[in-house]
Amino acid sequence: MEKIENIIGNYPFFCGMDKKHLKILADCAKFVTFKPGTLICEDNEDAGHFYLLMDGRVAVELYEPPRGELLIQTLETGDVLGWSWLVPPYKWRFNARTTATTRVIA
Numbered sequence: 001m002e003k004i005e006n007i008i009g010n011y012p013f014f015c016g017m018d019k020k021h022l023k024i025l026a027d028c029a030k031f032v033t034f035k036p037g038t039l040i041c042e043d044n045e046d047a048g049h050f051y052l053l054m055d056g057r058v059a060v061e062l063y064e065p066p067r068g069e070l071l072i073q074t075l076e077t078g079d080v081l082g083w084s085w086l087v088p089p090y091k092w093r094f095n096a097r098t099t100a101t102t103r104v105i106a
Helices: 004-010 019-027
Strands: 031-035 039-041 051-055 055-062 066-074 095-098 102-105
Touching: 004 019, 004 051, 004 102
Parallel strands: none
Antiparallel strands: 031 102, 039 095, 051 102, 055 066, 055 095
């Protein structure tokens, strides 16, 4: 299996990041697999993770009473989930649910 550091270094989001910083990030990261239908994050919870989608699909949804969950975006291989952990107040502003088996680096 390819090293996390190499995978992270190939994501456009991290393009140009110093190798020393990539190493620090990789040392904190791990591979995670989610089954279809798994709620990865929930609106208004603390946002403490950042996900690089290696394979699979994630539905980004907003809850709109009385209509229920509204799909606002579908993330796929190569996408990033988790900008909320970078911006105060560090809370998720949506729900994210897998729609297929999804492998990520968290």
